Amino acid sequence: MDKQTNIQELKELVKKFCEDRDWDQFHGAKDLSIGIITEASELLEHFRFKPKEEVEKLFEDLKKKEEISKEMADILYFLLRFAQKYNVDLTTALTKKMQENEKRYPLFKAKGSNKKYTELE
Amino acid sequence: MDKQTNIQELKELVKKFCEDRDWDQFHGAKDLSIGIITEASELLEHFRFKPKEEVEKLFEDLKKKEEISKEMADILYFLLRFAQKYNVDLTTALTKKMQENEKRYPLFKAKGSNKKYTELE
Amino acid sequence: MDKQTNIQELKELVKKFCEDRDWDQFHGAKDLSIGIITEASELLEHFRFKPKEEVEKLFEDLKKKEEISKEMADILYFLLRFAQKYNVDLTTALTKKMQENEKRYPLFKAKGSNKKYTELE
Amino acid sequence: MDKQTNIQELKELVKKFCEDRDWDQFHGAKDLSIGIITEASELLEHFRFKPKEEVEKLFEDLKKKEEISKEMADILYFLLRFAQKYNVDLTTALTKKMQENEKRYPLFKAKGSNKKYTELE
Numbered sequence A, B, C, D: 001m002d003k004q005t006n007i008q009e010l011k012e013l014v015k016k017f018c019e020d021r022d023w024d025q026f027h028g029a030k031d032l033s034i035g036i037i038t039e040a041s042e043l044l045e046h047f048r049f050k051p052k053e054e055v056e057k058l059f060e061d062l063k064k065k066e067e068i069s070k071e072m073a074d075i076l077y078f079l080l081r082f083a084q085k086y087n088v089d090l091t092t093a094l095t096k097k098m099q100e101n102e103k104r105y106p107l108f109k110a111k112g113s114n115k116k117y118t119e120l121e
Helices: A008-018 A027-045 A052-058 A063-086 A090-104 B007-020 B031-046 B052-058 B061-085 B090-104 C009-021 C030-047 C052-058 C062-085 C089-105 D008-018 D028-046 D052-058 D063-084 D090-104
Strands: none
Touching: A008 A063, A008 B007, A008 B090, A027 A063, A027 B031, A027 B052, A027 B061, A027 C030, A052 A063, A063 A090, A063 B031, A090 B007, A090 B061, A090 B090, A090 C009, B007 B061, B007 C062, B031 D028, B052 B061, B061 B090, B090 C052, B090 D028, C009 C062, C009 D008, C009 D090, C030 C062, C030 D028, C030 D052, C030 D063, C052 C062, C052 D008, C052 D028, C062 C089, C062 D028, C062 D090, C089 D063, D008 D063, D028 D063, D052 D063, D063 D090
């Protein structure tokens, strides 16, 4: 489906859902950011205290993978709603950010490194 | 741009960036979730201690709006990378989740309410 | 009780609980930080989408206040465990940080302002 | 210092700092929770993409350990401020929560296990 759906359609889907429920009044930038971070936390919680191998195994369990996918959907939902409500073009924002990252993480420095750009030499 | 871009294209963009840098070794589900939540925190920090009106004004300042858009791009970047690496179709996940939410938040109960579905009567 | 209990005693309480369960193996700095942030998220979730007045009212409901206090306890639990395990004196750390904040937020600049120190003029 | 300092003293320290700056108006429960989670994120960010051994090594570097301790202090600062402002006794809350955890994680089930209580059998 990711191949056939553009971001705008997803934004519209989320917009309709929220507007049908009169949620504009609750969906300020601060609360939508809280929405994103609390859902990000639920995603992260799946992996708490788990070593790498155990984390990888979770994805072999279809039911578990489904749960994890739902947490990802929750994050995306709030991110799309934020972008829709505040008129942010996510594709433009991502493309720009990636160009910035190209400079921050040039291949000859960043290849095979887990360092933050501020620590790269 | 959101009208002309599908999720798959964005996934490919992020994939190439990360694989060019040999980052597969660092990009397990746990660390990518940490990526999402730390960027979500940077987004939220823009609104810390700010009342609603002040938050809304931030978006009138183009430079500030640009900064906020970049934090959103950072979240999307990690979310796309996660989905790409663990083979999650975000459109499917979102569509399913929205169907679930349709049931959790039926119009006659949820309209105009800021309650969580577990608290709706 | 806060008047009669020193931080060290609380650290010992948490240490015993975790060591009795052989949890040293799971309690690295990364997972304990995940512990802190996921519990911080549960605290924050209580206030999601709620305007100020509604938030304040939660504290008048004893059952709700108890729930909120428990989330705070969960954060403190992981913070104490981290400090105990990695030999961090929280009182020293806080005192130092407060001295730094005294400089970052001098009275004549910071009084009545919600700005971050980097934005104070 | 943790042996000689009780929570109440730390609460007073934080209270004075904030009241001197007239910050009561900004320090509602929602924004203080945002304070906690954004600082928790800064703590977590130190360990992002780092394998266990690399994380452990950070603590041998005194400058790095100092930075990490400061993030912990930031979390504690907001937690104390929250508790002070909303009249929560942290010692009582922690003690109660630990009693609950004793039941949720009985020794014979929880020893050596990284499972959440809802998954323990």
